[in-house]
Amino acid sequence: MTHFDPAALDTIEFPQLIALDIDGTLVPQDGVIRHRVIEAIKAVQERGVEVVLATGRSLSTTSPIARAARLDGWLVCSNGAILATVEPETVIEAVTFKPKDFIDQMLPLLPNAIYSVEDAWGVLNTNVAFRGGPLGMAVREMPLELIRELDAARLVVRSEEHMEEGLGHIVEALGLHEVQFGVAKVAWLDIGPKDLNKAYMLGQLCTRLDLNPTRTIAIGDGDNDIRMLEWAGLGVAMGTASDEVRKYANAITHEEPGVGVAEVLEAVAKHAN
Numbered sequence: 001m002t003h004f005d006p007a008a009l010d011t012i013e014f015p016q017l018i019a020l021d022i023d024g025t026l027v028p029q030d031g032v033i034r035h036r037v038i039e040a041i042k043a044v045q046e047r048g049v050e051v052v053l054a055t056g057r058s059l060s061t062t063s064p065i066a067r068a069a070r071l072d073g074w075l076v077c078s079n080g081a082i083l084a085t086v087e088p089e090t091v092i093e094a095v096t097f098k099p100k101d102f103i104d105q106m107l108p109l110l111p112n113a114i115y116s117v118e119d120a121w122g123v124l125n126t127n128v129a130f131r132g133g134p135l136g137m138a139v140r141e142m143p144l145e146l147i148r149e150l151d152a153a154r155l156v157v158r159s160e161e162h163m164e165e166g167l168g169h170i171v172e173a174l175g176l177h178e179v180q181f182g183v184a185k186v187a188w189l190d191i192g193p194k195d196l197n198k199a200y201m202l203g204q205l206c207t208r209l210d211l212n213p214t215r216t217i218a219i220g221d222g223d224n225d226i227r228m229l230e231w232a233g234l235g236v237a238m239g240t241a242s243d244e245v246r247k248y249a250n251a252i253t254h255e256e257p258g259v260g261v262a263e264v265l266e267a268v269a270k271h272a273n
Contacts, residue, residue, distance in 0.1 A: 001255065002252050002254055002255060004251060004254065004263040004264050004267060006267040006270070006271065008236075008251035009267060011233075012214065012215060012233040012234050013233075014272060015215050015217045015233065016048075016049065016050060016212060017050040017202075017205075017206065017211050017215070017217075018049055018051050018052070018216070018265065019053075019054040019198070019216065021054060021055060021218075021225050022055040023055070023056075023057070023222075023257075024238065024240065025221050025225075025238055025261060026053070026257060027257055027258060028256070028258065033068045033258065034258040034259070037262050038070055039262075040265035040266050041069055041070065043269035044265050044269050051071060052073065053065065053066055053069075053076070054080075054198045054201075054202060054218070055077055055079075056078065056079045056190075057077060058077055058078055058118055058124075058153070058154075059082055059084050059120070059122040060122030060123070060138060061122060062075050062077050063075070063086055066086045073085065073086060076205065078118065078122075078153040079192050079196070079198060080095070080192075080199070080201040080202075081094065081154060081192055081193060082120055082153055083204060083205060093201070093204065094153060096151040096152055096153055097151075097152055097193045098149065098150075099115075099147070102155055102191060103115055103144070103147070104148070106170065109170055110167075113157050113159040114130065114158040115144060115157055116139075116155070116158070117154070117155055117156075118153050118154040118155075119152070119153060120151070123139075124139045125142055125146075126139060126141055127141070127142070127144040127147055128141070129141040154192050155189075155190075156188060156189070156191070157188065167189050197224070197228065198225065199227040199228045199230070202228065202231065202232075213231065213232075214233040215233055216232045216233045216234070217232055217233065217235075217236060218231065218232035219236045219237075219260070220235075220241075221240055222241070223244070226244075226245055234251065235248060235249045235250050236249055236250070236252070237249035237251075237253070238252075238255065238257070238260050239252055239254055240255045
């Protein structure tokens, strides 16, 4: 079993900011934040460290997690497209794009797919109604002609017809960038603004707060955390992270979501003494 080595903290100055991924890092599948994690967050905050959630979740599904963790400050949502605050819940900066060109390219290839645009506030606007968006997002049905013209933090394309082969061939055909794709109950594409990721918006936040990016720690477990781990002064991968993700980390922590985060934060709090 992997445990975080506090000696890794000797490689950077005492951190000014710690960025935490949510799913698979801060919280397990049940979505419950453990008391130990809440206490560890409080301990580093008392030592002047800014704790920021940096997630692929929308603002609407990130804010409840932040409040449960007793965080009321900054959030980086939608894989870096949104910079927001918890209290008050406000979008401070949004990097959006018009999905029209993407949708027009995809329609001949995926005429029966569901096209959904996530807006800056985390509402999923879709051309085909379905119950309950990802992680409980609000879903609003509207004609595709209107969806094409929205400002998108993210475009999600879902196809029930491609359960076997997935949609990887569509990515190759269109030469898309900043795309995640996979197959669960449906095949899906998750498309964000080009060259945008969590690291970009964390860098913007450091500029706003006059913080040194080299005095940062980032903790994550997934492919969408790679740029953040690479950017941070100290990148920490969860013990469950793939070999590809681990390549970009400076240290590894416990496999269990929450426990791994607590190990790092507790070590930081002790390091301050």
